[in-house]
Amino acid sequence: MSSAPAPVVILISGRGSNLRSILDETRAGRLPIEIRAVISNNPEAEGLQHARAAGMPTEVVNHRNYADRAQFEAKLMQAIDRHAPRLVILAGFMRILGEVFIRHYAGRLLNIHPSLLPAFKGLNTHARALAAGAPQHGASVHFVTNDLDGGPVIVQATVPVRANDSADTLGARVLHEEHRILPLAIRWFVEGRLSLRNGQVLLDGEIRPEQGLIAAPGIQAEASK
Numbered sequence: 001m002s003s004a005p006a007p008v009v010i011l012i013s014g015r016g017s018n019l020r021s022i023l024d025e026t027r028a029g030r031l032p033i034e035i036r037a038v039i040s041n042n043p044e045a046e047g048l049q050h051a052r053a054a055g056m057p058t059e060v061v062n063h064r065n066y067a068d069r070a071q072f073e074a075k076l077m078q079a080i081d082r083h084a085p086r087l088v089i090l091a092g093f094m095r096i097l098g099e100v101f102i103r104h105y106a107g108r109l110l111n112i113h114p115s116l117l118p119a120f121k122g123l124n125t126h127a128r129a130l131a132a133g134a135p136q137h138g139a140s141v142h143f144v145t146n147d148l149d150g151g152p153v154i155v156q157a158t159v160p161v162r163a164n165d166s167a168d169t170l171g172a173r174v175l176h177e178e179h180r181i182l183p184l185a186i187r188w189f190v191e192g193r194l195s196l197r198n199g200q201v202l203l204d205g206e207i208r209p210e211q212g213l214i215a216a217p218g219i220q221a222e223a224s225k
């Protein structure tokens with residue numbers, strides 16, 4: 001394995017706190033990556049400002065400027081591929097991606113999702129976890145496939161759900177874990193320890209259990225919603 005930092009491209013849509021956690025780990029010397037570009041579909045994304053302040057190249061590919069998803073994604077792929085990344089990281093990227101895009105980056109496209117997948121795919125995960133009375137909640141990093149939020153899970157982290165939690169307090173607890181596990185999965189990948197083989201996650205040559213680290217009891221019923 002080469003010791004040169006791995007070129008990566010990070011896609012964001014908003015606040016960019018996951019982006020910042022990746023940046024912090026990189027600067028601390030714990031993540032051997034070179035962030036070639038931070039690309040946002042949203043020109044107003046707060047995360048773009050953090051990226052610029054940190055001296056990172058940023059680009060905007062605004063989905064509103066394209067007639068349809070295929071055209072937007074073609075432009076996005078061009079923007080990404082100019083940087084020849086080994087890994088593309090969806091760090092709070094809020095557009096649903098199509099088949100062509102996903103196939104193009106198969107096995108090198110990671111996403112962070114704020115739930116214990118397969119529970120609570122989609123949006124508003126914290127409010128839904130509360131409404132379902134889930135005993136615990138958490139975050140998942142997974143390889144992206146055409147199954148929305150359903151790609152093979154790499155790593156998960158759980159947090160307790162407390163009696164007095166609001167979606168915000170629960171979400172903050174989950175976010176803290178997101179900031180831990182996304183850099184961890186990135187590190188595994190760029191160190192050559194992690195891959196996607198025949199739809200399964202391989203870490204250090206071993207097949208990961210289907211739900212990553214844990215399968216949270218009690219909330220599987222929500223999974224198919």
Ligand code: GRF
Nearest residue numbers: 015016017018092112113114
């Ligand atoms: C995170 O909760 C992430 O899991 C979800 O969108 C949110 C993005 O937050 N996909 P940030 O922009 O990284 O702060």
